[in-house]
Amino acid sequence: MSAVRLDVRKTYKMFVGGSFVRSESGRSLAVHDPQGRALDNICHASRKDLRDAVVAARSATDGWAKKTPYLRGQILYRAAEMLETRADSLAGEIARSTGATTGKARAEVNLAIDRLVYFAGWTDKFTQVFGAVNPVASSHFNFTSPEPTGVVAVLAPDEPSLLPLVSTLAPVILSGNSAIAIASEKYPLPALTFAEILATSDLPGGVINILSGNRQELIPHIASHLDINAIVDASGMEETHLALQAGTAVNLKRYARRSLAAEAWFGPAGEDAYWILDTVEFKTAWHPIGL
């Protein structure tokens, strides 16, 4: 009689500085599916994990911003390649976590792949489209160029579980920013698996960091953190919005909100080139023209 084979279950860790780590607090949370069945445990991120993620993001941002736009585009395209290769696996995660049908889950993954391809193509074009040579009325060469703002905190909504995360992260990092993303609180597993795609895409460690846990606990520390340059809030929650936007008062960190209903992420509203501008700064330089 043949024995039943026991499967090796995955431990879902967070993704910080290019490595998969547990929370320094040692805490965990149990994740359930919509029917209340237990799925897996995730790390319960503490403010110290957030602190460490910001440090990792900060040290990565200089090197990432100095890479050529072409190279950043190739890395984003490689993330699309990796996601395409593992599309079935991610779709399975989404279906298992959210109860979505396989078809719907696969459609979500396909869109996520296409969004990565879309934004990969912006890295070496957005400065041409959004920057300018300015015709000033003096003998000066004057140009305006968008530059990455630095370290960006990104909050995903609870659903869909993958697409909004990808759609908000790509426009943030393509210009050279690094990001700390807080995964969906209700359905965190697909986001944590997406970290594995990033880890195999030649993305330098620290450019994207993904934390899981309790959003409310982390929000005051995100809002008050002096070394976060911008927040992209796609959480869709009013109280979160108020708390985070107040963070601007502390250090003038930029705040951008994405208010999309769950279904809207699947449409054109979920893919907007102008989102790139929410996390860039415009540098204008003058230079005399003369012998």
Place this chain on the structure above:
Amino acid sequence: MTQLLSGSARFRSIRATVPTVDQVTVEDRAAAFTRRSIKTSAKLAGLKMVVSMMDLTTLEGKDTPGKVAYLCRKALHPIESRYDTPPCAAVCVYPNMVRHARRFLGDLSPVKVASVATGFPSGQYALRTKLEETRRAAGDGADEIDMVIDRGAFLSGDFQKVSDEIAAVKEVCGAAHLKVILETGELVTYDNVRLASQIAMEAGADFIKTSTGKVQPAATMPVTLVMLEAIRDYFFATGIRIGMKPAGGIRTAKQSLAYLVMVKETLGDDWLSPGLFRLGASTLLNDVLMQIVKTVDGNYQSADYFSLP
């Protein structure tokens, strides 16, 4: 002292005599040398030349006569004689170790004794003590003195002080030849490296050297190229051949061959000799020896088979 500005040059800005350096193009040019493909007999000849140009170095606070003994022996006999490899050009040690090196090597050694001096590596000491140190090292038997320039003076614009110190050290060197370390990692820009090279050559340097090896970055291909170009311009202006020594950061045989390519294609055959080109290194030697053995014997080597200096 060769005057910095004479004749029509007096009426041009300093930059006309000491040109600026374009970073992007000089780095491209330096990178091009690394793409030369050096194979078979040229590779073997090149690697042996690298050994003959090496200043085998130990510069640690914990150096002792025993350590220096290992170093000297390795420099004299880097590898078994069947590989027909010359000895190194010199050993490079701290002033306190000079007399031990001299004793181990003897007076007629093909391997020279080079001593760092002048408050190496920082140089942040009074001129008086720097000169005393140099005098003692030369007196203890050093054939070569590797001094450091006063980077503080340079970066605060006191170029005359930098120059005067070099000239003073040269004077107390006696018969020893003087290498002047610019510490390019602290000068940062290529324009600074070019100017510092000029100051050093005019003040009496026999060699200009990139780094102490104690500061990152140490020697790089582009920085070395800038200094080789300075030497070239100086040669045409004065007829004097100055030597060059990149030091620190050259760890692999492949890198060392790229440096030789750069010397050959910038200054030509005359500089491809230990009299005018040295490499300051310690771990490089065994990598070069491993490559020599691989080229002769045909298989990849292991560090276990090569004695530590």
Place this chain on the structure above:
Amino acid sequence: MTMKSKATAKLKVRRAVAVLKPVAPAHVQPVIADRDRRLKFGDKWDYTPAPETVPVKIAPRYELFIDGKFTAPQAGKYFDSINPATEEKLCEIANGGAEDVDRAVKAARRAYETVWSKMPGRERGKYLFRVARLVQERARELAILETMDGGKPIKESRDFDMPTVAAHFFHHGGWADKLQYAFPGRTPRPLGVAGQIIPWNFPLLMAAWKIAPALACGNTVVLKPSKTTSITALHLAAIFQEAGLPDGVVNIVTGTAETGRAIYHHPDVNKIAFTGSTEVGKIIAQACAGTGKRLTLELGGKAANIILEDAPLNQAVEGIVSGIYFNQGHVCCAGSRLFVQEGVFGTVVRKLRDRIQTLRVGNPLDKNTDIGAINSSAQLEKIRELVQCGIDEGAEVEQSSCTLPAKGYWFRPTFLTNVTMSHRVAREEIFGPVLSVMSFRTPEEAIERANNTPYGLSAGVWTDKGSKIFKMVNQLRAGVVWANSYNKFDPASPFGGYKESGFGREGGVQGLAGYVNLS
């Protein structure tokens, strides 16, 4: 102060000075007399041959690529393609006739109407991304083929041509679904079928420059490679097949000038893009006049490379060398007229003379070769004729002294001094490793002389002063100006000429305009 203390005070100062300012002793090395000051670039430590050893397969015969398949030319004619470094025959290439061009245009039209114009930009872009990745994977093989077919050094095809080919496909792949951002206020639509004729100096790269934007903008293509360099275009066709590009979207019709003529005369082609000589460009312009065909031309040049006194001189010499000797001077934007400010003329010429001695001319498949073979015997004849003319007209010739291989088409790096703008060598495009060197006194004079040509493709400016760069950039009548650089290319950077160097741009946002309908 009393007399005595003043004297003591003076004495003190003098002694301090004496300690700090000794007389510098002599260097260890002897002083070489002025007449003997030379650099010796001899054979101490000669490099051994370093040939590229990866084997590549060249088919004995290549067919046309029409409607997604390799197909024989209807008239069954072929011509030989030879390796200009060895004069050996590499293979046979199909000679496409007018009937084959017609087949190709029909295939392109069908593909455009039924597949390509209906496909969302995002999906079109994905094909281009696939092609880019495949080119990256096959880069080594393609580089070797390019070198064998055209004569350029393997170092260049490997390190410049192939990576830039991939970059063009990758860059334009990203435009396919973003065209509305390139044309504010307009809805861009494709033109239809584009006929493209490319030269032999950067065979695969020119194919990429043409095909990538055309496809990104929704057009389909009939491309004719140059007669002497067809092989890599046909391997690119195989890559299109591997990428699953729908049949007929790109068609490659190899052949002669006749084949090209059939393309630009074909009534069902909406757009013609040509890179080549000004002479042929004018013929094409004539043929297209009144036909409604859109036209872009990228033609010859006689670029001025201007070195000012305050230039970073050693790097300027590198710029001169990459300006005229890169790719054996077979570059339309080559810096073939050197203008040196008189105060540094002697220095620059001396450095240039030394520098060309280290340029290695020879077997293009040797990884150490800097200057490869001249593309054809016809081109070699042209170069020789013009240089001889220069000598006859009184110029002084300087060449490097390297040895050349016995077989093959070679020309040593050369520069001519005692040249003025009235000499033919300073006016006509030589398209070889030959530089005319002239002097100037003021920046205004340099600009005037630089602009004194019917061409206007490119120019170079070397100076340390930023404001001077911008001023000269403004005043030079050239489509591309390189400041403290030369021969830099990027898919995001538009390239194209003023005046008789052609019109239209390739690369960047402006480069897309030639492939869309904005009305």
